[in-house]
Amino acid sequence: MFKSSVKKGDCEFMHAVICWSDDEGLSWSVPHEPVKLPDIDGVTGQSRIAYVLPLGGSSVLMVLNWVDCSDVSTPYYNPEEETLKDTRIFYCFSYDDGASWSKPELMNIAGINAPIPLTGPPLLLKDGTIICQFEINKAIGDNSKWVHRSAFVFSYDGGNTWKNSVMVTEEKNMYYWDQRPQVLNDGISVIDFFWTLDGVTNQYKNIHAQLSADGGKTWGNIWDTGIYGQPGQPSTFEDGRLITIDIDRSIKPIITVRIAKNKESKFDDAIVIYEAEFGKQDSREINMNDAWDEMVKFSVGHPGLTHLEGNEVLAFYYAGPSSDKTNIEFVRLLID
Numbered sequence: 001m002f003k004s005s006v007k008k009g010d011c012e013f014m015h016a017v018i019c020w021s022d023d024e025g026l027s028w029s030v031p032h033e034p035v036k037l038p039d040i041d042g043v044t045g046q047s048r049i050a051y052v053l054p055l056g057g058s059s060v061l062m063v064l065n066w067v068d069c070s071d072v073s074t075p076y077y078n079p080e081e082e083t084l085k086d087t088r089i090f091y092c093f094s095y096d097d098g099a100s101w102s103k104p105e106l107m108n109i110a111g112i113n114a115p116i117p118l119t120g121p122p123l124l125l126k127d128g129t130i131i132c133q134f135e136i137n138k139a140i141g142d143n144s145k146w147v148h149r150s151a152f153v154f155s156y157d158g159g160n161t162w163k164n165s166v167m168v169t170e171e172k173n174m175y176y177w178d179q180r181p182q183v184l185n186d187g188i189s190v191i192d193f194f195w196t197l198d199g200v201t202n203q204y205k206n207i208h209a210q211l212s213a214d215g216g217k218t219w220g221n222i223w224d225t226g227i228y229g230q231p232g233q234p235s236t237f238e239d240g241r242l243i244t245i246d247i248d249r250s251i252k253p254i255i256t257v258r259i260a261k262n263k264e265s266k267f268d269d270a271i272v273i274y275e276a277e278f279g280k281q282d283s284r285e286i287n288m289n290d291a292w293d294e295m296v297k298f299s300v301g302h303p304g305l306t307h308l309e310g311n312e313v314l315a316f317y318y319a320g321p322s323s324d325k326t327n328i329e330f331v332r333l334l335i336d
Contacts, residue, residue: 001050004031008323009296010072016050016064018098025330035101037066037090044070045088051121052098053130053159060094061159062101063132065118079289082146083138087115091132091159107132109153109165114139119150119179120233120304122159125215126187130155132162133181147172150179150194152216166217168192168210173199175288176208180231181216184263185240190216191263193231193244202287207231207246211263227258227267232303235313243335245273245303245315249281253300255317259335273315273331276300299323311335 005014017031037047045066053061067076068086076085090104109116115137123131136149150168155161169176176194183190190212196205207229210222229248232255236242240262247255256270281298283290303317312334320326 001052002031002318002328003049006324008298010069010074010076012069012072014046014048014069016047018050020098025332034062034098035064035092035104037064037104040066040086040088040106043068043086045086047090048087049118051118053122053124055093055124055158058095058097060098061122061130062092062094063107063118063122064090064092064104066090066106077292078140079292081138081140081142082288083140083142084115084117086139087117087137089116089118089132089134091162093159107153107162109162112136112151112165114142116151120181123181123183123190125183127215128156128158129215130159131181131190131216133179135177135179145172148175148177150176150192152181154216168216168219169194169222175199176222178230180233182234182236182242184242185236185238188215189213189263191234191242192219193225193234193246194222195230197286197288197291199288203285204228204250204282204291225267230301232317233305235305235307237307237311237335241335243305243313245305247301247303247317249298249300250284251280252276252278253281253319255300255303255315257305257313257315257333271333273333274300274303274317274319274329276319278321297323299326308332 004017018034019029019031046069048065048067050064066088089107092104093102116134119133138146149170153165175197178195181192194208196208207225207227229246232245234244242260253276255274258267260267300319306314316330318326
């Protein structure tokens with residue numbers, strides 16, 4: 001699943017699409033929009049991103065971000081107010097392996113009335129609890145100080161209802177963006193990685209991480225991983241190994257994979273799976289508003305990992321010569 005649009009920024013044509021391969025990636029179906037998201041109170045919206053979670057058998061849960069597109073001439077992020085356009089979460093189900101989908105339902109999260117961009121796919125704990133991950137941003141017209149928050153909300157009935165939201169990070173003048181959580185092999189512990197911007201020194205810091213031992217309800221202290229860049233969706237093996245992926249754009253875009261024996265171990269040397277032939281795309285020293293402008297220019301990003309079978313993972317990302325001309329690429333990795 002990926003976003004399809006005529007350009008990277010706000011535009012009329014933009015929606016989340018899906019395609020699949022039945023021959024291990026040699027060929028792919030024609031991308032199509034799986035569901036049309038409805039208006040909200042008469043306001044039209046675009047599906048900007050979608051993620052799926054297999055629920056067992058032929059059942060699949062999909063979560064999607066709806067974004068107000070009633071006026072695409074206004075930017076998604078307003079630097080003067082530090083606000084986002086209205087951004088909501090919808091969810092729906094397939095009972096035939098994604099061939100068809102139920103009517104999308106709006107996810108109403110008690111106590112949260114603000115733009116809530118998704119940060120990745122839903123996660124499934126061993127007790128059947130489903131986690132939906134997202135960020136909380138400022139709504140248009142909100143004059144309060146923006147404190148960026150990464151958050152979870154939970155479903156205890158297979159994704160039909162959602163409640164008990166938890167703030168994963170909430171620190172004044174620190175932006176723990178683009179959280180990338182994963183359930184560890186015990187089925188209850190969750191590790192979360194963050195792209196980290198210090199709003200006081202106006203510097204990107206190393207990737208930070210945080211651990212929950214109770215399925216994301218409470219969290220330990222956040223720590224510096226010593227790895228610079230933006231994290232992607234990690235993966236795990238049944239033997240406890242943790243596999244991470246990240247991108248460093250400070251010299252030129254480079255995507256790397258790292259392996260740790262377990263959540264307490266240090267990572268092995270990085271495996272480079274993509275290296276661009278052009279220069280840097282981000283600045284280590286930058287304020288938050290300029291960081292938003294810079295993100296629009298990225299032409300390589302959103303790396304992620306999916307566990308296939310045994311010790312094999314699929315690494316995927318977008319890459320291209322410019323922000324408005326990118327491919328979806330993948331690499332299959334067999335890890336000893």
